[in-house]
Amino acid sequence: MLAARNITLAERLDGVTAALEPGCITAICGPNGAGKSTLLSVLAGLLTPNGGEVLLGDTPLAALHPRQRAKRIGYLPQEPVVAWDVAVRNLVALGRLPHGDRGRRQVAAAMETLDLLPFADRPPSQLSGGERARALLARVLAGEPEWILADEPLAALDLGHQLDLLRHLRREAEAGIGVVLVLHDLALAINHADRVLVLDRGSLAADGACEDALATEVVERVWGVSARWIGDPGARALVVRGCSPSTKLR
Template sequence: MIVARDLTVRRGGRDVVRDAGFALRPGELTAICGPNGAGKSSLLAALAALLPFEGEALLAERPIAAIPARERARAIGFLPQRAEAAWDVSVRTLVELGRLPWRSVPGRLARASREADRAAVDAALAAMELADLADRPVSNLSGGERARAFMARVLAGEPDWILADEPLASLDLAHQQRLAACLADQARRGRGVVVVMHDLAAAMNHADRVLVLDRGRVVGDGAPLSTLTEALIGRVWQVEAHWLGEPGRRALAFGQGA
């Protein structure tokens, strides 16, 4: 489990996350939702020990920040909101970087990968529908293709936990649906999946659990159907919203008389 107790993140002299407390379980897809500036990205980065914080963040009862970096990289795959490639490498080479925590000699990408590496990379490319683009330079990809390539890099590492910051944001509708289904499948296989989402309908239809943040505080935590109520959406996002459709295929309508 990942457990947070009284977790507070300060940035620019103010608390962007305040006294957050929750326990995340493997085998679940948890969506972190909230309006802009609610603290979602800061909370996710703190759970990956990428931002300093006060309070506790534990992985399997161990302080996450105290876990050696390589061991932590094997356990937690983190996808930032704006992932960048330092060099213009091929898609396959980018995805192979996800295997570095498992290699005995990090950084030696010119050496032949072990069978486990090749299998993991091929599976990640297939999952993100990038096998046909494996030899293309990353600079030649569209924004959505690039986002899928960085997601494939995370998947190739086969981490116990996937922490992804708005992975659906730059994708077209079809690939949003496929990636959301892929992440849900990763959770069904026993991984913990934590995803920052702005699309409340996607959270309702794909997540097992939702954490709602508002001005740095957790104001909702539970199953999507009982947490993402019209009343809470109105209070936090300050819009009038109505759920339409059946469970698993719900959509939001906005405005008077929707």
């Protein structure tokens, strides 16, 4: 379990409490500036909260050595940075750094899982956006973490590549890995996540099964838009009619 207990971070998070379960996909949603990426960074141990604590199992995250933490939590930042244009094989192998080994087996397995073997010797500059996103996710998988925390991993991808990456993440969740994603696209969240946390101005506005946490009234209240879901569960689309008359966009 990865649990946030009453997390407070100066003007960015205000008393967020949530216990995340492994083996499922949890989406963190919210308008711009709601604190989604900040919460993900706190859960990954990259930001130290002013108040509260994050527990990984029974252990406070702050008590773990950074390398121990890195072995258990894989973090994928939003910016797909790759300096020096290292070949995909070496890029994926960076996931083994916390373990201090070359992890040939794990690197090969991660590349195979994400269909990267044909590009193994290619530099990321010669990859498409989708291939690059898969290579960066493979880097996280090579570390064999218990948790995968990804900040808007689908943001720069087209529909096909979004679904492809979600398929890979679902496979990891089914294997018992805890997957936590910051998602802007509410339709992707409601159709593909098992659970959704909705943040509003640093506080938890909703937390639960996606159909409940992203119910129309929550969307109207938090995002300030007049909207309704259409379609069946698992194939929902959000129809936005406009801004709510009473709401000012932040």
